[in-house]
Amino acid sequence: MTGKVSLAQKAFDEMRGDSVDTKVGEIIRYLLCADKKKLPVKKKDIVDAVLKDNSPRAFVLLLDRAKDRLKEVFGLKVVEVELGKSKIKAYFLVNCLPEASQFLDQKADFPKMGLLFFILAHIMMNQNFLSESDLWAYLKQLGIEKGSKHATFGDVTKLITQEWVQQLYLDREKKSPNNVTSFEYHWGERAKHEIDKEAMITFLAEAHGSTPEAWHKQFKGIFDAL
Known part of the structure; x- marks a missing residue:
């Protein structure tokens, strides 16, 4: 060296x-x-x-x-x-900069970043990984179908599997159990640096009618592993 x-x-x-x-x-x-x-x-x-x-x-x-x-x-x-x-x-x-920790506020493309925020939150709540099938099942609940264009988000399949992966917001890992190819999603390196995890915990807790303290206790291991 x-x-x-x-x-x-x-x-x-x-x-x-x-x-x-x-x-x-x-x-x-x-x-x-x-x-x-x-x-x-x-x-x-x-x-x-x-x-x-x-x-x-x-x-x-x-x-x-x-x-x-x-x-x-x-x-x-x-x-x-x-x-x-x-x-x-x-x-x-x-x-x-301190004010840049609010992930959504600093993004010009607010709707897409909002969707990304919820995907990352769902990954975190699922032990920091999410299978592709589970991801699309979750998105279907939000009215987003795989392979179809969304009025607000456009081509969501491309957005998730290409754009956000290339930008390092998402990590898409290939799995081949029993010779069947599938994919698993994790937080990407950019997300780990840009997302204010404290703010995410607070937002999720309030959205579920709970307190940040309770969520910190429940998800401490997952939170620290990101």
Whole structure:
């Protein structure tokens, strides 16, 4: 690890000050642009786009500067995740300002985010996972049928199985019991960072005519595991 850090430092030191600022700015713009689509950015894509004329070894230190600037100027936190079985490094942005903890209030697309909120809540209440069949059974109670377009949400199948999975709000895990392929849903990494779980517990408790304290006690293990 020390060798990697020293190589990164050497590559970083070889860059001129104005070049460092330019590259940091390009990393910031790249991350902000990707964040508009709420898609994680692979490390390789940033390196290929920003450091093609410089040593990619400087990436880790340039990213550290970009992280600091994003937090100070934009109030954004860079979250690092590993994608898929190959553990590919990727990054996405979340708002770290205090008022940003209210998940629904910060989203322009309120109806869809409201639906996502209820799906995540249902997953949490079901021991932090939900089979695809159980998910659609739940959505059917809300008047949402699999394979049909909804007047408010549009193509919900695509929204759940593709868009929210790609944006890391949902994790869709393939299961093959007895050679029968099925899928299971969990909270995605973005949801874990963006959702105010305390607010979710309070909302669910009030919706069920209970108290947050009672729900915290009932779902403590599940709550802590997210």
